[in-house]
Amino acid sequence: MSRHHRQKNEMRRDVPIGTPSNTGIETTDIEAVEQEENLSFATNGLTPIPQQVTIKPAFVEHYKRLLGPRYDEFMQYSLSYITKSIRVNTLKVTVEELRKRMEQDWILTPVPWCKEGFFLKYRHYKRFDIGNLPEHQLGMFYVQDAASMIPPVVLDPQPGEMVLDLCAAPGSKTTQLAMYMQNRGVLMANDVSGDRLKPLGLNLQRAGIMNTLVTLRGNGPLNQGALLFDRVLVDAPCSGTGTIRRSLKTLQMWSPGLIHRLVAEQRKLIELGYFVLKPGGTLVYSTCTQEPAENEALISWFLARHPDAEVLPISLDIKRSDAIVAFDGETFNPEVAKCLRIYPQDNNTEGFFVAKIRKKDGNA
Incomplete structure (x- = not known):
């Protein structure tokens, strides 16, 4: 599960290797997965993580529909150590x-x-x-x-601007944004959990950040539109299926119900971020999940609500996969093809999704 997801989840006891539980979950070790799924870690110079892994049959079915012949490679990388x-x-x-x-x-x-x-x-x-x-x-x-470095690079904040990091903790992207701003201008680092603000503050202090205002929820000035920003980053809470190699529990926690709940939260966040964005400003929406519902489908939904929003192309020196323009019988706005989608196997990183959106200023 993603580092962003903060909901409490029930943990189940381990069951014997390869034995189905009454929840439809199977627990096995990665060596067994390699044999059953015909994976070959050595082929790509990967080192499998020596832990038990919990994989739901529904997850396998869902991701085979999404990835097709690339599913095996996705699992190879997802169940192997990541390069630091x-x-x-x-x-x-x-x-x-x-x-x-x-x-x-x-x-x-x-x-x-x-x-x-x-x-x-x-x-x-x-x-x-x-x-x-x-x-x-x-x-x-x-x-x-x-891969986590991508959203701030795409947002490209400039010294002297007003910038909002809507989901800031623990601060990797916040410190990167402040660095690009050269400690000039104002960076609002917001989060919804007080417990997460302490590590955020410590990371900002260690990095020598001096232009950042840390806020809890920020509902007052943000919801009222009292502050408007040149650039907004919405690095949203997500199901984290691009980060399985960092937390194998992501496989255990995955469910359609979880995704449905997260999409509701993500919609609120991107709406709020766009509400406080100045005309002519740029918003970057990002997740570390591979789920179309949390990515391309969400951007398609957003574009239908905001005729003044345009998706901008993302030019980076990176190996990428095609954005998903249709899935499970649903066709998305063709503009989502401009979004950036990467899987772990593309660059031996985490999987990520990034959309760059501009609010038209009325003169365009």
Whole structure:
């Protein structure tokens, strides 16, 4: 389940490997999945995660309809370790300076779509937690999945602007936005959970962020339209099926009912974000799920409600998959083809969806 999803879920006891439970769930280990699904991790140089995994038959059926012949590869990557990545915080250090500090012990490979991002691998055999590095404690870099860097890059906030991060905690994208703004202008970092504001505040402090106002819910000034923003990021709570390799519980928690509830919340969030967006402004909607209902279908629904909204193309140096323009008998607005959809196997990252929307200013 995505790091964003905050609802409480009931946990069930493990059942014997391969034995169906009364909920229609099967629990097995990844080696068994490899054999049953005819997966070959070694083919792509992947290392399977040595844990039990819970897969619902309904999930398998649903994702085979969505992915077709790409389903096996999707599961290979989803059940394997992800390559670690970091983003240099240029408010504290230049990209080249940090690279020189780390290259003796780490192999750094640039992330093509984010000039501050690097995939990294430890040069030595002994395991080392990158979070313990002094450079991390000093806020010189943020440990962040490379796909997670995409939404702030696409939003492209500028110094001096008014920017809203509607679902900010724990702060990876917030700190990236503030970095691009060079600590100038105003960045409102909002979240709906007070418990999540503490780590957000700590991350902002460590990164040296000084232009950010942290708000809880922000319902008053936001719902009343008292504040308008040049750019808005809606990194929405989601079912997280692009992040299975970070949390195998995502497979266990997945259900059509969960998706239905999340879509209702996502609709409210994108509506609020668009409401406080200035004419001529840009909104980026993103999720780390592969579900069409939470992505292309939601954007299609949104466009039907807002004739003044236009989807902008996203140009990045990244391998992408085609956006979903029809699924399960539903045809979406053809403009959703401009959205960015990536699966874990496309770039060996998390899966992500990003839509870039402009509010027409009346003169266009």
